[in-house]
Amino acid sequence: MEKHRSSPAAAPATRSPGRRTYLMCRPAYYAVEYAINPWMDTTAPVDATLACAQWEALADAYTALGHEVITIEPEPGLPDMVYSANGAFVVDGIAYGASFRYPERRPEADAHEKWYRTSGWTFAEPEFINEGEGDFTYLPGRELILAGWGFRTDARAHAEAADVFGRPVVSLRLIDPRYYHLDTALAPLDDERIAYYPEAFAPGSRLLLERLFPDAVIADAEDAAGFGLNFVSDGRNVVLNAEATGFAEKLRDAGYETVPVDLSELKKGGGSVKCCTAELRR
Numbered sequence: 289m290e291k292h293r294s295s296p297a298a299a300p301a302t303r304s305p306g307r308r309t310y311l312m313c314r315p316a317y318y319a320v321e322y323a324i325n326p327w328m329d330t331t332a333p334v335d336a337t338l339a340c341a342q343w344e345a346l347a348d349a350y351t352a353l354g355h356e357v358i359t360i361e362p363e364p365g366l367p368d369m370v371y372s373a374n375g376a377f378v379v380d381g382i383a384y385g386a387s388f389r390y391p392e393r394r395p396e397a398d399a400h401e402k403w404y405r406t407s408g409w410t411f412a413e414p415e416f417i418n419e420g421e422g423d424f425t426y427l428p429g430r431e432l433i434l435a436g437w438g439f440r441t442d443a444r445a446h447a448e449a450a451d452v453f454g455r456p457v458v459s460l461r462l463i464d465p466r467y468y469h470l471d472t473a474l475a476p477l478d479d480e481r482i483a484y485y486p487e488a489f490a491p492g493s494r495l496l497l498e499r500l501f502p503d504a505v506i507a508d509a510e511d512a513a514g515f516g517l518n519f520v521s522d523g524r525n526v527v528l529n530a531e532a533t534g535f536a537e538k539l540r541d542a543g544y545e546t547v548p549v550d551l552s553e554l555k556k557g558g559g560s561v562k563c564c565t566a567e568l569r570r
């Protein structure tokens with residue numbers, strides 16, 4: 289195990305676990321008013337007060353780890369805006385804007401665009417449908433962008449992202465509707481290493497992941513269903529859905545610290561830790 293971990297001594301200053309900056313959106317108007325993924329059930333009750341308390345605990349977990357949490361103002365009528373990861377994908381100080389698949393979420397893109405533009409980020413307007421960090425992630429140690437398609441993001445947005453960032457983009461096809469965004473099935477553990485749930489990917493994409501990441505932490509069906517893959521790692525500490533206890537153990541065996549957070553109410557919208565967190569990379 290030890291040989292796979294990035295050695296802090298050999299790491300350049302920008303490497304993990306440095307201080308991260310996360311953009312979050314308070315679930316002030318959170319509800320399950322429509323169903324655009326298999327987790328959403330409009331007939332099941334949602335405890336809005338509890339959702340806010342759970343969200344606060346997530347923000348507190350980040351600050352306790354020394355990270356910076358910035359918030360974007362929630363907007364009435366946008367119940368999914370709490371999933372701030374979907375608003376853009378940010379690398380090298382450039383925010384590549386989102387363009388949502390479903391009309392219910394489209395106005396969120398404008399809210400995020402306004403926020404990024406007024407907060408000093410270079411904003412790249414998208415031509416193709418893409419759901420921001422929901423379907424994109426970045427591994428600084430490999431200088432690779434990983435991108436998902438199959439349910440939400442248009443594969444043409446992967447080429448668009450390569451053009452925006454000047455970085456290689458690895459396209460991965462998602463095949464299980466429960467894992468409709470890349471960040472529900474795969475996440476970076478540190479600058480080089482990832483964890484993922486192989487069954488969420490098409491055979492060619494699985495092969496690709498095996499070739500690129502032979503040292504990955506592999507999740508099983510239970511880990512994925514507990515939203516274990518929807519985690520945020522700073523390279524050492526992995527903040528993850530409390531339900532994913534078995535997966536947390538795998539991560540600890542692989543040498544990471546785990547910080548469980550209960551996000552049961554936000555799971556009803558089909559999201560957890562990562563969905564509620566956009567990483568702003570300067």
Ligand SMILES: NC(=[NH2+])NCCC[C@H](N)C(=O)O
Pocket residue numbers: 324325328368371373374393421422423469471472557558559560562563564
């Ligand atoms: N980054 C994420 N996976 N976000 C979850 C988004 C959940 C939202 N209800 C949707 O289906 O669009």
